[in-house]
Amino acid sequence: MSQDAFSLLHSGVQRAIYEMGWKEIREVQQEAIRTVYQTDNHLLVCAQTAGGKTEAAFLPVISKLADAPKDSVQAIYVGPLKALINDQFRRLEDLCEHLEIPVHRWHGDVPGNQKKRLRENPGGILLITPESLESNFVNFGADVPRVYRHVSFVVIDEMHSFLGNERGIHLRSLLARLGAITETKPRIIGLSATLAEPEEAAIYIDPDAPDTVTALEAASAQREVKFGVKTYLESPSWKPGPPPGPEALQALAETLAAGFRAGDFDWKQEQGEILDSDYADERETGNDSTTLLATDLIKAFGKETNLIFGDSKALLESLLNNVNQQTTSASGAHAFVIHHGSLSRSQREEIETRLKSGQPTTAFCSSTLEMGIDIGNVRAVGQINPPWTVASMVQRLGRSGRRAGVPAIMRVFTQENTPSTRAGLSGLLYPNILRAVALTRLMVRKWVEPFDNRQLHLSTMVQQLMSCLKQTGGMQAGALFETLCSKGPFRNIDAGLFATTLRSLGEKEIIEQMPGGDLILALEGERLANELDFYAAFMGSEEWTLRHRNEDLGQLPSSAIPPVGGGLMLGGRSWRVEEIVENSQLVYVIPGKGKDAAPAFRGQGSEVHSRVVREMKTVLEDDDEPAFLDEAGRGLLAAARTFARESGLLDDGCLCGGGEIIWFPWRGTRCLTTLKLMADACDIKAADDALSIRFKAKSTEDLQALLDKDFTAESLAKRLPVKTREKHDELLSEELLITARAADQIDLDEAQDALMELALSFRGESSGKLDDPGA
DNA sequence: GACCTGCTGCGGATTG
Numbered sequence: 001m002s003q004d005a006f007s008l009l010h011s012g013v014q015r016a017i018y019e020m021g022w023k024e025i026r027e028v029q030q031e032a033i034r035t036v037y038q039t040d041n042h043l044l045v046c047a048q049t050a051g052g053k054t055e056a057a058f059l060p061v062i063s064k065l066a067d068a069p070k071d072s073v074q075a076i077y078v079g080p081l082k083a084l085i086n087d088q089f090r091r092l093e094d095l096c097e098h099l100e101i102p103v104h105r106w107h108g109d110v111p112g113n114q115k116k117r118l119r120e121n122p123g124g125i126l127l128i129t130p131e132s133l134e135s136n137f138v139n140f141g142a143d144v145p146r147v148y149r150h151v152s153f154v155v156i157d158e159m160h161s162f163l164g165n166e167r168g169i170h171l172r173s174l175l176a177r178l179g180a181i182t183e184t185k186p187r188i189i190g191l192s193a194t195l196a197e198p199e200e201a202a203i204y205i206d207p208d209a210p211d212t213v214t215a216l217e218a219a220s221a222q223r224e225v226k227f228g229v230k231t232y233l234e235s236p237s238w239k240p241g242p243p244p245g246p247e248a249l250q251a252l253a254e255t256l257a258a259g260f261r262a263g264d265f266d267w268k269q270e271q272g273e274i275l276d277s278d279y280a281d282e283r284e285t286g287n288d289s290t291t292l293l294a295t296d297l298i299k300a301f302g303k304e305t306n307l308i309f310g311d312s313k314a315l316l317e318s319l320l321n322n323v324n325q326q327t328t329s330a331s332g333a334h335a336f337v338i339h340h341g342s343l344s345r346s347q348r349e350e351i352e353t354r355l356k357s358g359q360p361t362t363a364f365c366s367s368t369l370e371m372g373i374d375i376g377n378v379r380a381v382g383q384i385n386p387p388w389t390v391a392s393m394v395q396r397l398g399r400s401g402r403r404a405g406v407p408a409i410m411r412v413f414t415q416e417n418t419p420s421t422r423a424g425l426s427g428l429l430y431p432n433i434l435r436a437v438a439l440t441r442l443m444v445r446k447w448v449e450p451f452d453n454r455q456l457h458l459s460t461m462v463q464q465l466m467s468c469l470k471q472t473g474g475m476q477a478g479a480l481f482e483t484l485c486s487k488g489p490f491r492n493i494d495a496g497l498f499a500t501t502l503r504s505l506g507e508k509e510i511i512e513q514m515p516g517g518d519l520i521l522a523l524e525g526e527r528l529a530n531e532l533d534f535y536a537a538f539m540g541s542e543e544w545t546l547r548h549r550n551e552d553l554g555q556l557p558s559s560a561i562p563p564v565g566g567g568l569m570l571g572g573r574s575w576r577v578e579e580i581v582e583n584s585q586l587v588y589v590i591p592g593k594g595k596d597a598a599p600a601f602r603g604q605g606s607e608v609h610s611r612v613v614r615e616m617k618t619v620l621e622d623d624d625e626p627a628f629l630d631e632a633g634r635g636l637l638a639a640a641r642t643f644a645r646e647s648g649l650l651d652d653g654c655l656c657g658g659g660e661i662i663w664f665p666w667r668g669t670r671c672l673t674t675l676k677l678m679a680d681a682c683d684i685k686a687a688d689d690a691l692s693i694r695f696k697a698k699s700t701e702d703l704q705a706l707l708d709k710d711f712t713a714e715s716l717a718k719r720l721p722v723k724t725r726e727k728h729d730e731l732l733s734e735e736l737l738i739t740a741r742a743a744d745q746i747d748l749d750e751a752q753d754a755l756m757e758l759a760l761s762f763r764g765e766s767s768g769k770l771d772d773p774g775a
Numbered sequence: 776g777a778c779c780t781g782c783t784g785c786g787g788a789t790t791g
Contacts, residue, residue: 115784130781161780388778
């Protein structure tokens, strides 16, 4: 078999394989070679990092190129990160060394003369980012056909990072525009480690003919996984000694549940009372739970190389600070470091080098280290609080146990507040533990969130529209619609919506119409298209640089910068602001001595999928004791189950009391948002937390209005307080924004489904009417 | 109730 595929390759490629001392060509690589040589199909290759994906794509591609050199770029590799492109560039250069196939790279850090050389003498393989490809259209539109006309392959690396988001739609549009000028339709090869649904990836690769995509999956070696969840209980007003035992938690759960069953429970007051009297004498004992957590992290991650993920940069900074305070006295201490997107490039590169060197290092990190650079031997992965998606959990777990025979290790550390805080009713269900268990179950079952293909991506379409006009100098509206919508990736935008968008852009002086009918960029559009920021479809925040002497430390949003004299933690060190230079957006700092707080990085929340929330309900209904959960966690889970069962929460999902109805629909973020807006439209005050919605209503009869009223997704989206989300949303009329938000924030079907379910549970039959359970 | 990614060409002055 192996001879088969190998013999298809160009003799020069065969020689290169010998010279590099390869012992075998892997199965997935052989199949890729056969697919490229014996069919005309696109290709989707799924394999672990270091599973030979890149070679699977490039062995046959290079071989084809060596057979027929042309005077334009012949293959494009698109990568999401500059660092990844640099890595692959080196590998490809080695492979192509004796084949006379030029290898070029183009991204923001590549010197101008190299880019110029490619433009003057195009050929071979080009490694590029989506944004740099965009810059080719914008700045050398007239040259694009000459430079790219013989492109016959497009390789998309880390493809999962492009699915279902603005950057991916942007890339898809660029590739569609490219395909319009190449002499033959380029074949696309997608590479990914984790793909939820290969069918959807196939639609991304070729929306007109997804069945022409051959999916190859590398047989992954069976690997051992060690996985555990450890729990910490904390309260701002209470410094824990030993956590409350199972009996105390059960008693608390039962008391609270009894109150809710009676229907006249003032939970805000009662909660405070119960916990204050129970735990008052524990207050004097010193450590807070963050310190306990830091101590455990030192124990678990104090040797070899590890990654500890967290979903908040501020939390990571404070944990590192805590860890450092506990380890400074130890001689020859194992290094704990930090890596996230607000630290300067040089700081991050230093950490990356250290991690790759094998020198024992543990990095606190955000999703910056979730993909991309290959850190050799990660022994174990830590996760502070469960992530928000299964996809993220899978990706992070996959960073350890990469060597054969070595287990992948993940330790999740969850923090829960004691119910004395005003965490809302959801707090009584210990939602972090529930989510940790639910995500783990779904991960084991190999379920991953599908991506959302209902979105309109109007903002990205506007960016591409401006790019087309900049490239060509002017186009007819019909040609634009064909390029972007009917033949491009913006298929959810129909002719009517497209026309409305053009009018909106005309009103804002982004575009104007010439007497001959051509649309061109107007003054404001020209200005936007000339900005450096134009090349990316996603929104970048305006940030200030933090500098100590000549060293850049990182970037912060202006809102997170303390006044002169104020202090902050960044990169695990304490700093004091000495001078702020407004013009150049520079903040000069000197080392501080204090125990400062990390800056308030202000992020956006995002969606939890309904499937995850439903699984959380199932976890409450079941009574297994997950083996991966520690004793404290099992105690809290048991208490949450007791409360859920005895309060009636699992029967109909509703609790009534104090003039309020608290409803757990067990659905995801989008459904909760929709239900809240429906209540708003019916003049019922509503607020939501992680899992539930609180209605200001006396009886469930009041909620009948939500089922009776005729809603449209648009009528609900209209009620959103903030309607701009994406980069060019400000260029769209209110009417268009409502249409966009109706598509990406509202799920009317699911909300009505949830309401019907609620109605049925009260009736016990299919009447679709809400009866008051208290009546 | 969070995170991440990316990014001109050109002309003129200076240096070896």
